[in-house]
Amino acid sequence: MKKLLILISILISLQVQAQRTSAPEGPGSLTFWENLSKHCGKSFEGEMLNASENDQFYGKKLVMHVRTCEDGKITVPFHVGDDHSRTWVLTMEEGNLIKLKHDHRHEDGTEDRVTQYGGLSSNTGMAKVQFFPADQETTDLIPYAATNVWWITLDDTSFTYNLRRINNNSPIIVKFDLTKEVETPPTPWGWED
Template sequence: MNIRKIIFLLALAISFPSISQEIAPSQTFWDTLKSHCGNAYEGSLALPEEDKDFGGKKLVMHFRACSDNEIRIPFYVGDDKSRTWILTKMNDIITLKHDHRHEDGTEDEINFYGGTASNVGKADLQFFPADTQTQKMIPAAATNVWWITIDDKIFTYNLKRIGTERIFKVVMDLTKTIEKPEAPWGWKE
């Protein structure tokens, strides 16, 4: 190759920098979640308006542990510290699982149910249809779809059982942090 060609190719490379690879929407979603790591937030029940287990209780989420491939978010309902949402990411696909514990830290009989996104979703929204493990564990939940939304002001955790009236929505206020709660039941550092 002659010197003119080399100079021409170098000039082209400088003039037209390579186009960076597009970031998957699920990675943007993940990075947004991780930006809250260590913070705790309070929220409220949006649906159903009348719920005996969640209605009128203080709802708190704590982005307690974050790594490149796992985010653990304990979710407190009043004095009940039994729930942790576990999100994992592999090959730009996110999975949501629910870890339920008793006060002594032992696993609940119904534990680690959830689903895996069927695609990379959107930067502010990820869907998790019930997986086979969930269907076997909770047959009525075979048509469950969970979804999480996040932007700079709110985080929502949602559930719809397709074909039924079952719907659930919690809205967490991300505009102000609150004091970090104690560890959830069964938490291991």
């Protein structure tokens, strides 16, 4: 656990240093939003950086698709093999804060019992990283997830989705290669073209 926390601290400090050397004017959230929007319509393959054989993603093809970039809303379906149930929904809120929600659907399009969890960025963050601590809706829906923190890193070559559960030694880290587009997966369950 201590080694993991040290690693996370090092990664964050490297992101901060990189940000300081190329800090754009304005809130980091707006630059992050603009940079993610540049990938609209594109799909990229990823990998679990810390997968074990008992992980639900182990051995499956992982693809993210920056599907829609509307005014104030970006949807990013996350396809796990033939499972098209997950979509990350990012919305720009007042004060240039970004909200991350996880939309989970069944194959027939109906919402899963556990859906719409996530959080609101606690500040405008940096152009290359946004943090989302669990919100009250998440706490009410999934009490054990009250201490979850999600974060997304974004640079010219990669998009990384991360989840850290406090009191759990196994963070989830999925890194996508933005330098190689892949074929767009099917429409995610419950969404229309």
